[in-house]
Amino acid sequence: MSTATGGLDATSVAAVLKRVAERRPRVHCLTNTVAQNVTANMLLALGAVPSMASHPDEVAAVAAGAGAILINLGTINPEGERAIPKLVDVVRERDIPLVLDPVFVELSPLRMRLAQEILRLPGVTVRGNAAEMAALDDTMGQAQSVLRVTTGKIDQIEGSGQAYRIGHGHALMTKVTGLGCASSALVAACRTVEPDPALAAATALTAYGIAGEIAAARAAGPGSFAMHLIDALAGLDETALVARMG
Template identity: 40%
Template sequence: MPDRIRLLVRRLGVMMIHQPQRFSDAHFAPVLARFVQRQPLVHCMTNDVVQNVTANVLLALHASPAMVIDPDEATQFAAMADALLINVGTLTRDRRDAMLAAVQAANAAQKPWVLDPVAVGALRLRSEFCQQLLALRPAAVRGNASEILALAQQGAGGRGVDSQHQAEAALEAARELAQKHQTLVAISGEVDYVTDGHKTLSIAGGSALMTRVVGTGCALSAVVAAFCSLPGDRRDNVASACRIMTLAGERAAAQTAAPGSFATLFIDALWQLAQEARA
C-alpha cells in the first residue's frame, strides 16, 4: 500500500475514534436504577447562589445533599461522603483553603470528586486555583464550552457564567484535558459531551429554558459527582447524569413556556424519573 494511502487510512481511523457516539437511553436506564437504589451522600462545596437548587435536585433523585464548608468539618465530611463537588462560583480565599483540604481528604479516602470551574478564565484567584485542583486528579470536570477552553488555557472564558462558545468548539480541548489529567470532561451545551480523551459520548435533549433559571448547570455538576460514586463504567455514569437532567428539562418544557413554572416542573420531572426507575 502506498504511503499516501496508508496515511489517509490512518487519519480516517483517528477521525472515526474521535467522532462522538450518541449515548443511548438503553444505557441510561440501568444506571439510574442503580443510582436510586444507592442514594449517595454528596458533599456539595458549591456557590451561594445555587445551594437550594442543588439540594432540591439531589433530593428529587433520592440522593442526600450536604453543604459542609468549615475547613475542619469539610475535611472530616469529605472522607465520609460518597462523592464531593467543588464549585468555585463564589470562591473566597477561606473557601479555597477549605475546598483544598476537602479534596485532599477525599483523595486519601478514595472518594470521587468533581470540579465545576465556574467563570474560570478572566479572574485570577479561581483560574489559578482550578489549575491547582486539576493536578489533584478530579474524577470528572463539568463546565460549559468557554470554561473548558479557559481551563485548557485555550481561551479567556465566557461572559461571567455564560458561555460564548458552542460545546463542539471545546471538544478538542476537553479531550486534551481528559488525557493530560486522566479524568472525564463533560461539556454542557445544546448537546452535552462526555469524553475520557479517547472516546466521546454525545447527549442530546434538554430545553433552552434550562438556561433561563438559576442553577441547572451547577446542579448538574452535583449530579455528576453523585453518579461518579456508582460502580461500573464511569464515562457511562457521567453521561447518565447529563441525560437525566436533559430528559427532565424536556419533560418540564413540554408543560410550560415560562421559566418560573419550568423551575418547579423540572424538579417534579426529576422526581418522576427517579420514581420510574424504582418501579
C-alpha cells in the first residue's frame, strides 16, 4: 500500500502513464554499462524511447532533442567524465529535465565532484538509495529546487512543495542488477510529460513497484522475475493500479 501527502491516486498515475505511451518521449541515458540493457527495455515497456550515446563528440547533439536526460554515475569512465559537462550545457541551454542517479557517490571523490557539478543546475531530480542521498545531503541543501527521491523499502519523494511515500515493490527487485538504475530512467520518462517533478517521480515508482509485485507472483526466481517485470510494466493499466493502490 502506498501513502502520499500529495494526493496520489490510481487515476493520476494512469493519466501520466497514458501520456508517456501516447507521446513516446525519448529519454537520453548516460548510464552504467551494467544497466544499459535493462534500462532500455524498461523504458520501452513504459512506452518511452531510449537513446544512449556517450561519445563526448556526439552526446550533446543526440541529447538535444530528448524529452529528458538521465546521468548515472555507476560505471563512470574518462569518456563519460568528458561527456557530462556537455550534457549539463544541453540541459542549461534547452531547459530539459535532468535526473541524476549518484551510484556509490559516497565511495568516490570523482563521483562526488561530478555530482556536485551537476547539482549546480536548478531543478535536478536526484534518485538514490539512503547512503547515496546522505552523502549528497549538504550539496542538495545548497542546490536550487532539487527533488530528492530516496528509494528503499519505502520510497520517499521530497521537493517542489510536495512529499510522497511509496510502499509498492518486491524484494526480488533487489536481486537483479540494474533494476534500481532503470527506475531512475522511468522517473525521467514520466518527467518528460509531467511538469510536476514530484508527481512524475511518484508515478514512475508506483508503476514500477506495482509491476514488481505482479511479476513476483509469476516468477520462479530472479531470472524469470526480470522477464516478468518487463511484461508487467508493459501491460500495466488503470484496473491493475486501482486493485493495488486501494
